[in-house]
Amino acid sequence: MTATMLPPEEYTARVLSGLAPLAPVHLPLAEAHGLVLAEDVRAVVPVPPWTNSAMDGYAVRAADVAAVPVTLPVAGDVPAGAAPDPLAPGTAQRIMTGAMLPEGADAVVRVEDTDQLSGARPLPDAVTIRADVVPGANVRRAGEDVGVDDMVLRAGTVLKATALSAAASVGRSTVLAVPRPRVAVVVTGAELTEAGESLTVGKIPDSNSALLAGLITEHGAQLAGVAHSIDTPADLAAALTAAATDADLIVTSGGVSVGAFDPFTALASGWGDQATAGIELTVAKVAMQPGKPQGYGTVRDGDGRHVPVIGLPGNPVSVLVSFTTIVAPALARLSGRDAPGGQTAPVPDAVAPAATARAAVGWSSPRGRRQHVPVRVVAPPQPLPDGVDAEAGRSAVWVAPSH
The missing domain is CATH 3.40.980.10 (MoaB/Mog-like domain)
Structure with a gap:
């Protein structure tokens, strides 16, 4: 050289x-996509934040449906986002997936295991339950996925969409990131x-x-x-x-x-x-x-x-x-x-990574200098160069200078 x-x-x-x-700055999640996280992110709220239903169905006390079939009066509806009334013994409440489990309930019976049809229908006066459940059935406990102060994201993480979603799910509205x-x-x-x-x-x-x-x-x-x-x-x-x-x-x-x-x-x-x-x-x-x-x-x-x-x-x-x-x-x-x-962390949606290819033709290169040549993909040369078997030749990517 x-x-x-x-x-x-x-x-x-x-x-x-x-x-x-660059010096890191606090940014709203909506402005942090693609940036590099500058500090560990821990959960501010648990996931789930409260005990909720994993199914569309009926919230019950498991002891009330130990012997089936059994018919219970339906005391009310629990849509997602509502604060339900406590569940009285011997009753059920219709509940949607993700809705908070009423106080006193300890299980959810799937709508498929009742005499009621799924979908948008009037609240029934009573429901016949055909399958028994154990306490905790079809219930997601508060914090069972992530507890408060659990580690969620490590510093150095590239904030792709999934990482930003994870930060939002644990109560974070901003992150410290390299701008x-x-x-x-x-x-x-x-x-x-x-x-x-x-x-x-x-x-x-x-x-x-x-x-x-x-x-x-x-x-x-x-x-x-x-x-x-x-x-x-x-x-x-x-x-x-x-x-x-x-x-x-x-x-x-x-x-x-x-x-x-x-x-x-x-x-x-x-x-x-x-x-x-x-x-x-x-x-x-x-x-x-x-x-x-x-x-x-x-x-x-x-x-x-x-x-x-x-x-x-x-x-x-x-x-x-x-x-x-x-x-x-x-x-x-x-x-x-x-x-x-x-190593370098990837940039979301950046240019494609390098790939290995075989030269279909020869060309000269200046002594002592690394040559960068624009190439185009071409058909395999015929016959194949010495030392390249037929299978390797078919599976390889072949290129030639594009100028």
Whole structure:
């Protein structure tokens, strides 16, 4: 490997070394989906919160139906959500699934085990019970699933829909979670125009704004805004300073190479009154293709925060590769998704995980650089390469470069 180029893992580690999870905040459950829990959640209320019926049927005293069939007068209805009257000895109350068990009742007889039909019908005067029950039959006791102060969710849990539902069920309306990182995008390039505009000489459509905005959202972060900078250090410095105000991370595209008009590189080399501007940037060469030129650093905002900056190349394919290999781990770090052992917690509804495939054709790769190649799925080559048996060839996914 060329001495002047950093291995991708080493470069990414340098970028991540200056990052830490954002300070957790208390959020309503409705705003916490997809975030990482920052504290253990314990039950405030038991589950179920009260003893209730597990069936549609009739609440009874088990002793009153020990010898069946037996007919009992029906003293009233107990719909879900109602506070029932106590159950008098020798009577029954019609009860719905989930309704609170009346005081004095200790069992529920299923409607199927009576002479009554199920469904919306008038309250009967009496019910004939055809099957005996034991105390506790078809009854869910208060707290039998979760008791008060029981552990429900551990810190570090990704708050998917099921986790939020569990928190709500034990009486929590808010959780302490790592907030969604706010990411500002600064796209450099005097040659860029808004997508769809007529192109004049030397101009090209700006596709990086849409690409980065979409990738940021897909990786669970919040887009703080998109700004554009022409190819001057002064303009980029102003754009970075403005973007830092409402951002936890700034991602730039373009201007990190060795050209005469690369503004990120100019700022990194000490252009202007950099200390006063509060901009500290570094450029590097990374042993990967595409994405060799890279940059990172910080911008100080008006409150004295040092907002991290990650500078990507300008080519859209380089942006995609660089985002996946460098920015995505940075977002994981900021959002608290880093797990022990270097693993990363998944982002709900994020991009699909990597898959293994076989190369259907050969292609060249630059020496000393990790190559990232867009591919398309193709039919298995015929004949199969030496060493690949027919069964393995049929079951494998085969790919070829898409360009």
